[in-house]
Amino acid sequence: MEAIAQRLSHLDSQAEGALRVIMFYDTLMRRRVDLGALGRASAALAECVTGIRLHGTGHVTRVGPDGRPAPAADPLPAPSTAVPVTLDEEEIGTVWLERAGRPSSLDDLLLERLALAVAAVVERYGPARTTMADPALVELAVSPGSDEAARARALRLLGFGAGVPVRVVAVRARQPLDQVAAAVCCGRLAKAAPLTGTGVILAAAVDAGRFPAGVRAGIGGAGAVDASWQQARTALRFATPSQPVVHHDALGALALLDRIPPDAARENADVAAVARLAADPEDVRTLDAYCATGSLRRAAGLLHLHHSSVARRLEHIGEVLRVDLSEPSGLLRARLALTTWRLLED
Numbered sequence: 001m002e003a004i005a006q007r008l009s010h011l012d013s014q015a016e017g018a019l020r021v022i023m024f025y026d027t028l029m030r031r032r033v034d035l036g037a038l039g040r041a042s043a044a045l046a047e048c049v050t051g052i053r054l055h056g057t058g059h060v061t062r063v064g065p066d067g068r069p070a071p072a073a074d075p076l077p078a079p080s081t082a083v084p085v086t087l088d089e090e091e092i093g094t095v096w097l098e099r100a101g102r103p104s105s106l107d108d109l110l111l112e113r114l115a116l117a118v119a120a121v122v123e124r125y126g127p128a129r130t131t132m133a134d135p136a137l138v139e140l141a142v143s144p145g146s147d148e149a150a151r152a153r154a155l156r157l158l159g160f161g162a163g164v165p166v167r168v169v170a171v172r173a174r175q176p177l178d179q180v181a182a183a184v185c186c187g188r189l190a191k192a193a194p195l196t197g198t199g200v201i202l203a204a205a206v207d208a209g210r211f212p213a214g215v216r217a218g219i220g221g222a223g224a225v226d227a228s229w230q231q232a233r234t235a236l237r238f239a240t241p242s243q244p245v246v247h248h249d250a251l252g253a254l255a256l257l258d259r260i261p262p263d264a265a266r267e268n269a270d271v272a273a274v275a276r277l278a279a280d281p282e283d284v285r286t287l288d289a290y291c292a293t294g295s296l297r298r299a300a301g302l303l304h305l306h307h308s309s310v311a312r313r314l315e316h317i318g319e320v321l322r323v324d325l326s327e328p329s330g331l332l333r334a335r336l337a338l339t340t341w342r343l344l345e346d
Contacts, residue, residue: 017106021045025113035121039063042095042114046107049098051079052118055091055134055157062098070098083111087119092157132178133158133191138200142168142229151225158191158202165222167206170232171199172239173215180217184210198233208245219247234258237346238339241285242292242302257340265344270337273321278341283320286313290325291335 028041035052043050043063049070052061062070079096081103086092095114097107104110140146141154152162160166173180177199181192190203202225211217218235220228231248234255238246248255265271277283289299289310296314300307314325321337323330 014105018109021106021109021113025117029117029120032124033121035061035118038114038117038121040067042110043067046097046099046104046110048080048100049077050114051076051096051098052085052093052114053095054085054093054122055137081107081111083108083115085115085118085122087123092122093118133193133202135193135195138191138193138202139195141202142195142200142225144226144230146226155202155225159189160202160204164204166202166204166225166228167222168220168225168228168232169201169203169206170218170220170229170236171201171215172217172236173199173212175212175215177201180212180215183212184208198236200229200232208247211245215244217245219245221249237343240288240292240342242288254339257336258343260340260343262344265340268337268340270321270323270333271340271344274334274337274341277317277320283313283317284338286310287317287334287338290314291331291338294331 024041024045028038033041039050039052039061040063043065044067047065049062049064051063051070053059060076062076064070077098080099082094082096084091084094095111095118097103097111099107137154137157141151141158146154155166156162169184171177171180177192177194180199181190181201181203184190184201184207185203185205188204190201192199192201194200206219208217208219216236216239218232218237218239220231220235222228235246235248235251237258238251238254266275274284274287277287286299286303289302290296293299293302296310297307300310303310317334318325318330321334323333325331325334
């Protein structure tokens, strides 16, 4: 390094500046700095605001020459110079300078070296963990219509390496989707985005016991991502107040109910009886609690009622359904009818 520096004195100022830029970024890459450090160092070198954006996460870093975050602006100022960031021949982001006046003769070289450094950081560390992602990228990853090459590229841009098992979770929640993802991803990579009215979380691992209260979720298998998305959406339809989180793998034969034609389901006598029962939401709540627990006393505890009150309600419900809820066959019919009715109402 010292020998090269000594030789710079024999070169013209343009060549000297170019070599200094190259050496500057070589040093940063050897130190294995992160994106924040790259942005701060580049802004100091360029003596103007420097920006980095990753398409997969939508995250933007803008740093002023003093090393502090640049003032927020909407829309962002037009860049004076910009260069795409590519990884494996795919554009994964953009780097730019916001220089007042004419661009410097070394701006293009500076940004080219910054783009190479950003690509190296993304390849080494991957995108930021547990964050919102570009919905279009998530849709490309989970859509049954995507070809496998496009799906693999989308997953790579989202941070999931080849061969890494990915589970898809379908979510309905009032909480911000990124907070739900952060709660259940077990400290591992997770990406979240809204899609077709449903929240989507792609995660390397999911802890079903850590979903926040009030969230309903369906969890797909860890196979093909498009199949996992379909399974997650199916499982979400089976989620109830008493069972808000449903694994598709745990549905077993119950998943077949989702394939029954709606007209055939409505014509079934048991389903029609549940539909009549639904005129009183408390009756539906009671039946749901009893079907979920299979026990009068446990249902009473779930409903915070005396067991005698629950017994009277169940007697009335049995009369409407024309089944004996104390018999295993009657309980099975009631559960199937209630589940099918819920699928129709979803």
